[in-house]
Amino acid sequence: MANTILKLTTIILSLLISLALNNSHFVSSTDDLNHDDxxxxxxxxxxxxxxxxxxxxxxxxxxxxxxxxxxxxxxxxxxxxxxxxxxxxxxxxxxxxxxxxxxxxxxxxxxxxxxxxCKHGERCCGGVCTNVLSNVHHCGKCKKECSPGDLCGNGFCGYA
Known part of the structure; x- marks a missing residue:
């Protein structure tokens, strides 16, 4: 029984991750909900x-x-x-x-x-439309700088 639940959980988690990776709306909509942003x-x-x-x-x-x-x-x-x-x-x-x-x-x-x-996936950073999904100087939001060596992917620093 526990083994079946573990398998179902793994499948559901894999599906959610796959949806998140394939849907660019996911990052921008969750980013908009972040009150710190x-x-x-x-x-x-x-x-x-x-x-x-x-x-x-x-x-x-x-x-x-x-x-x-x-x-x-x-x-x-x-x-x-x-x-x-x-x-x-x-x-x-x-x-x-x-x-x-x-x-x-x-x-x-x-x-x-x-x-x-600005287009979808872009924010206005300092008066310039900027792609915050892949820009290491504006990753996910304006002025959010990734650490040296980290890439920005889907609006997250160090995204692999």
Whole structure:
């Protein structure tokens, strides 16, 4: 009985590993669920602290003039509060894309410039669409460097 259970477990485990290796969606979807990644990732910041407060907001407090929340409404013609505005000590760069403030250094739908979408398996790392499934400098997520000699495969360092 125990031998049969062991054989079934081995078969199921082999099937799961085979599915994981053959399905590129597996890595990107499980990576998206990782809460540690969300904190560091482009699109996950709740607000951007501007490097220089916006001067044209009039009598509003200095703090309010220094923070833009993720997805804040903007208009390129009349209310462009995020036209090339650096934030979070230079880590972010905000632009008005389709009436919302977007960080073009990490937004995979507006990577580098408004409207530049990264392909499946890519993330926007520093304003450049990067294949995080095989890049040793951005393995699985931006700025995750593999150890020297380790390769990046399917978004994991040292993947064999």
């Amino acid at each position: 969300q904190i560091e990732d482009e699109e996950e910041a709740e607000e951007y602290v501007l490097d220089t407060p916006l001067p044209h907001l009039g009598p509003r407090s200095r703090f309010l003039a220094s923070v833009i929340k993720k997805g804040t409404h903007c208009d390129r013609e009349t209310n462009n509060i995020c036209n090339g505005v650096p934030a979070n000590k230079g880590r972010d760069m905000l632009f008005c894309c389709k009436k919302h403030c977007r960080n073009v250094l990490s937004d995979k739908n507006n990577c580098g410039v408004c409207g530049n979408k």
